[in-house]
Amino acid sequence: MKTNRRFVTATAVVITAVLMLSGCGSTGQPSAVKALTGAGATFPYPLYFKMFDVYAGATGVKVNYNSIGSGGGIRALTDKTVDFGASDAYLTDEEEAAMGAPVLHIPTCIGAVVLSYNLEGNPALSLDGPIVADIFLGTIKKWNDPSIASLNPGAALPDLPITVVHRSDGSGTTSIFTSYLSAVSSHWNSAVGAGKSVSWPAGIGGKGNDGVAGMISQNKGAIGYIELVYAEQSAMPAASLRNSSGAFIKPSLSSSAAAAIGILPDDLRVMIVNSPAPDAYPISAFTWILVYKEQQYAGRTLQQAQALHNMLTWVLTDGQSVNESLYYAKLPQAAVEKALALVNSMTYGGATIAQ
Amino acid sequence: MVARQSRSDRRELVRERVFDAVSLTAAVALVATIVLFFLQLFIASRDSRAAFGLPFLWRSEWNPVTEQFGALPMIVGTLITGFGALLVSTPFALGVAIFLADYASKRVAGPVKSLIGLLGGLPSVIFGLWGLFVLVPLVSRFEVWFGHLVGSEALVTAGTTGVGLLSAILLLAIMILPFSASLILESLIVVPAELREGALALGATKWDTIQNIELPYVRRSTVGALVLALGRALGETMAVTMVIGNGIRMPHSLFDPSNTLASAIANQFLEATSPLYISSLIELGLVLFVLAILINVAARMILRRGVET
Amino acid sequence: MSGRKVKNGLMSVLVAAAAVLIIAVLLVMMWHIFFSGVRYLNWDFFTKPPAVFGESGGGVFNAIVGTVLITLVASAIGTPFGMFAGIYVAEHEEQRFASAVRLCADALQGVPSIVIGIFGYTFLVARFRSYSALSASIALAFMFIPTTARVTEEVLLLVPSSLKEAAYALGARRSNVIWNVSIKSAASGITSGLLTSMARIAGETAPLLFTAFGSRYVEWNMLRPMSALPLQIYIDASSPYPAQQQQAWSAAFVLILIILLLQYGMRFVISRVLRVKA
Numbered sequence: 001m002k003t004n005r006r007f008v009t010a011t012a013v014v015i016t017a018v019l020m021l022s023g024c025g026s027t028g029q030p031s032a033v034k035a036l037t038g039a040g041a042t043f044p045y046p047l048y049f050k051m052f053d054v055y056a057g058a059t060g061v062k063v064n065y066n067s068i069g070s071g072g073g074i075r076a077l078t079d080k081t082v083d084f085g086a087s088d089a090y091l092t093d094e095e096e097a098a099m100g101a102p103v104l105h106i107p108t109c110i111g112a113v114v115l116s117y118n119l120e121g122n123p124a125l126s127l128d129g130p131i132v133a134d135i136f137l138g139t140i141k142k143w144n145d146p147s148i149a150s151l152n153p154g155a156a157l158p159d160l161p162i163t164v165v166h167r168s169d170g171s172g173t174t175s176i177f178t179s180y181l182s183a184v185s186s187h188w189n190s191a192v193g194a195g196k197s198v199s200w201p202a203g204i205g206g207k208g209n210d211g212v213a214g215m216i217s218q219n220k221g222a223i224g225y226i227e228l229v230y231a232e233q234s235a236m237p238a239a240s241l242r243n244s245s246g247a248f249i250k251p252s253l254s255s256s257a258a259a260a261i262g263i264l265p266d267d268l269r270v271m272i273v274n275s276p277a278p279d280a281y282p283i284s285a286f287t288w289i290l291v292y293k294e295q296q297y298a299g300r301t302l303q304q305a306q307a308l309h310n311m312l313t314w315v316l317t318d319g320q321s322v323n324e325s326l327y328y329a330k331l332p333q334a335a336v337e338k339a340l341a342l343v344n345s346m347t348y349g350g351a352t353i354a355q
Numbered sequence: 356m357v358a359r360q361s362r363s364d365r366r367e368l369v370r371e372r373v374f375d376a377v378s379l380t381a382a383v384a385l386v387a388t389i390v391l392f393f394l395q396l397f398i399a400s401r402d403s404r405a406a407f408g409l410p411f412l413w414r415s416e417w418n419p420v421t422e423q424f425g426a427l428p429m430i431v432g433t434l435i436t437g438f439g440a441l442l443v444s445t446p447f448a449l450g451v452a453i454f455l456a457d458y459a460s461k462r463v464a465g466p467v468k469s470l471i472g473l474l475g476g477l478p479s480v481i482f483g484l485w486g487l488f489v490l491v492p493l494v495s496r497f498e499v500w501f502g503h504l505v506g507s508e509a510l511v512t513a514g515t516t517g518v519g520l521l522s523a524i525l526l527l528a529i530m531i532l533p534f535s536a537s538l539i540l541e542s543l544i545v546v547p548a549e550l551r552e553g554a555l556a557l558g559a560t561k562w563d564t565i566q567n568i569e570l571p572y573v574r575r576s577t578v579g580a581l582v583l584a585l586g587r588a589l590g591e592t593m594a595v596t597m598v599i600g601n602g603i604r605m606p607h608s609l610f611d612p613s614n615t616l617a618s619a620i621a622n623q624f625l626e627a628t629s630p631l632y633i634s635s636l637i638e639l640g641l642v643l644f645v646l647a648i649l650i651n652v653a654a655r656m657i658l659r660r661g662v663e664t
Numbered sequence: 665m666s667g668r669k670v671k672n673g674l675m676s677v678l679v680a681a682a683a684v685l686i687i688a689v690l691l692v693m694m695w696h697i698f699f700s701g702v703r704y705l706n707w708d709f710f711t712k713p714p715a716v717f718g719e720s721g722g723g724v725f726n727a728i729v730g731t732v733l734i735t736l737v738a739s740a741i742g743t744p745f746g747m748f749a750g751i752y753v754a755e756h757e758e759q760r761f762a763s764a765v766r767l768c769a770d771a772l773q774g775v776p777s778i779v780i781g782i783f784g785y786t787f788l789v790a791r792f793r794s795y796s797a798l799s800a801s802i803a804l805a806f807m808f809i810p811t812t813a814r815v816t817e818e819v820l821l822l823v824p825s826s827l828k829e830a831a832y833a834l835g836a837r838r839s840n841v842i843w844n845v846s847i848k849s850a851a852s853g854i855t856s857g858l859l860t861s862m863a864r865i866a867g868e869t870a871p872l873l874f875t876a877f878g879s880r881y882v883e884w885n886m887l888r889p890m891s892a893l894p895l896q897i898y899i900d901a902s903s904p905y906p907a908q909q910q911q912a913w914s915a916a917f918v919l920i921l922i923i924l925l926l927q928y929g930m931r932f933v934i935s936r937v938l939r940v941k942a
Binding site for chain 2: 068069070071072074075076078094095098168171192193195196197198199200204205207215218219
């Protein structure tokens with residue numbers, strides 16, 4: 001009897017303690033919002049990780065960002081389970097319609113998608129759009145294929161099958177890469193098309209930039225597309241590509257930033273692949289943070305909206321100094337100005353949030 | 356005195372009523388959970404069921420760009436990995452169980468049983484981690500060797516990565532082994548000693564006894580255990596997701612990357628944006644849910660009848 | 665006669681070979697997990713959240729906190745439901761509805777964890793518009809309830825009926841008998857069942873993918889996204905950075921420690937405590 005009662009009491013105490021513990025975080029702090037949640041693209045993950053680390057140190061606001069893929073970011077914002085989404089592809093008209101309210105595209109940096117490979121000695125490679133398309137279509141099967149050899153007279157290309165590695169998850173990186181392939185190869189455009197996840201005619205899938213980079217580095221003869229930063233950080237080789245003005249360009253911060261030079265639309269919803277700029281690396285793109293223009297939804301408070309507004313402003317100004325240390329190209333000044341105008345157009349209950 | 360007696364009596368009666376009501380509520384809640392699961396999955400997969408109907412089950416295209424969805428590649432992947440794992444692990448599970456029941460001394464059997472129990476309790480994600488970094492490279496080497504052996508360029512070209520159906524089958528086989536072996540062992544242990552000793556006294560060899568007395572005795576419970584193990588293998592998520600390669604086309608060989616119902620959901624659910632894509636993934640979940648329930652109930656019925664006879 | 669002997673010898677060798685092979689594979693696995701995990705352990709690993717990319721150090725304190733909180737809350741939610749459902753089935757053993765409940769508990773145990781993840785997302789996360797540790801706990805409670813119900817039932821049925829009859833003969837009421845006689849004598853069995861269920865849900869990953877979501881910060885608020893060890897292992901394992909792959913192995917080691925502690929350590933302590941008190 002006594003044992004039993006003590007047993008019950010102990011259980012009750014544990015349960016109450018746990019519930020109280022879990023409750024204490026949720027009460028209080030009515031004025032200052034100390035936490036924001038975001039989700040989406042894997043490509044800017046290292047940048048956001050570092051930026052939000054600096055931001056937490058400077059302001060005490062903890063921004064929790066999870067890289068679940070651009071598709072996931074759009075999905076999370078549509079379901080309103082996060083404060084902001086992040087994507088490497090701008091919303092299609094259909095996706096924007098599903099959101100039910102206007103969404104702002106705030107670019108944070110410019111990235112490049114590179115073709116990385118794993119060959120004995122990793123010789124420097126030059127490729128052009130149609131060859132890359134044929135490799136990913138599975139019609140070029142071996143490394144010593146004459147079309148590859150003709151662009152790389154100096155390199156010793158082995159008689160090795162090509163293992164194509166692509167993304168298995170919905171991804172803005174895939175969207176950038178397949179828009180490029182669709183732009184340069186009519187065959188690709190009709191057979192596969194562009195999108196965040198496509199039906200790959202060849203190869204194996206890895207999850208995230210991480211997964212693809214991992215599979216490339218584990219397999220001799222592999223080729224795959226990853227973001228420049230992942231190639232740089234894990235010291236993987238990246239092929240030079242022929243751009244639309246005929247020059248072979250190595251992917252780099254400056255050659256990808258060069259792709260954004262030109263006229264930008266005010267909503268910054270623009271793809272800059274296969275850019276006409278003479279120094280541009282052809283697979284370059286913005287990556288965006290996505291937020292609802294009108295912040296009063298699903299029970300959000302003005303404080304949450306303000307915290308989000310402040311964070312975005314910081315990312316476009318002070319935060320930009322983080323970019324290059326992590327191999328992300330800074331936004332050109334013209335893009336920053338347009339982006340700040342977008343951030344300042346955010347409203348709460350119809351009134352502007354900007355203080 | 357009398358009044359007080361009846362008051363405390365009434366209080367006890369109330370307490371009894373409350374107790375009954377609470378336990379009945381919990382029991383009803385348990386049944387309701389199953390119904391709730393089914394309804395939630397059924398309702399949330401509405402779009403997909405409206406678009407594809409029953410042929411969803413045998414359509415072989417899974418294409419998020421054109422929004423054409425069919426479950427066949429995942430169903431095939433699930434069945435191949437599940438039955439493959441069962442096929443690989445059953446002889447070993449039987450071997451280990453017989454070894455522990457009939458051959459091993461107590462000093463050997465004790466530690467081996469704890470080892471098996473320990474592995475049976477390991478989380479799926481840890482099997483996945485081991486599979487990804489230890490098993491997959493081994494399978495990859497085997498693939499290259501095998502490709503050269505049969506002179507199949509296609510086989511070597513298909514990918515020397517090691518991720519694919521074969522790795523998933525082997526990993527699953529290791530994962531379900533502790534489970535099926537310990538279930539079989541449990542039923543072997545309760546074979547009446549008189550039966551065994553009687554046969555031995557009549558001059559039967561040890562194997563004769565096992566073959567003619569013990570195995571027939573535990574046949575039904577062994578089948579039940581294997582069906583339960585199959586159910587586990589079919590629904591296993593994380594470990595398979597980590598080694599199967601996430602191909603969305605129909606597999607042509609054991610080395611091909613593929614997907615099971617569970618791994619397709621784990622990989623694509625959070626990233627799906629269009630309502631049709633999401634509801635198709637949920638319908639995969641519905642298929643998996645129904646499959647798992649059927650297999651589990653079948654296994655329990657086999658086992659229960661085994662106990663009664 | 666000699667044919668039978670040969671067969672006997674052959675089969676004995678085969679059985680022993682199968683057993684030795686499997687034991688060897690299992691040992692190699694344990695060895696891998698143990699040593700790969702231990703190699704990179706240090707104090708920071710238990711006390712710090714993950715480091716920023718490219719910087720060394722850091723740990724999985726965020727995930728340890730998450731696993732402990734999520735598991736405790738899930739058990740707190742699941743225990744009353746599971747125990748009372750188990751009591752119901754044990755008390756009404758012969759009835760149709762009780763066997764239906766038992767069948768449902770068995771079926772629920774077989775529901776794949778990813779299906780519970782989908783349920784958690786569509787039923788809780790999408791509805792309440794937020795990823796949260798609490799939704800993960802509720803999802804895990806659905807795995808906790810059926811195992812607890814079955815264990816409670818099984819342990820209660822083991823209570824000698826003479827004990828119950830004696831209590832009834834003394835004029836005790838049914839609720840009293842269950843609560844003070846049956847449960848008391850079954851307490852250690854039920855507790856160890858609860859601990860086993862806790863150990864099992866502590867290692868679950870799939871239900872957390874779409875609910876707990878993960879966080880790089882040490883989070884104490886159950887209503888916010890939270891990390892957990894299985895989630896951290898899954899994410900780190902698919903990373904190309906060696907530092908994160910190592911973190912995955914060490915996190916796996918820590919997770920196994922927690923599971924062993926729940927399964928064996930706590931059980932030992934509790935059985936000692938109960939025995940001393942009784």
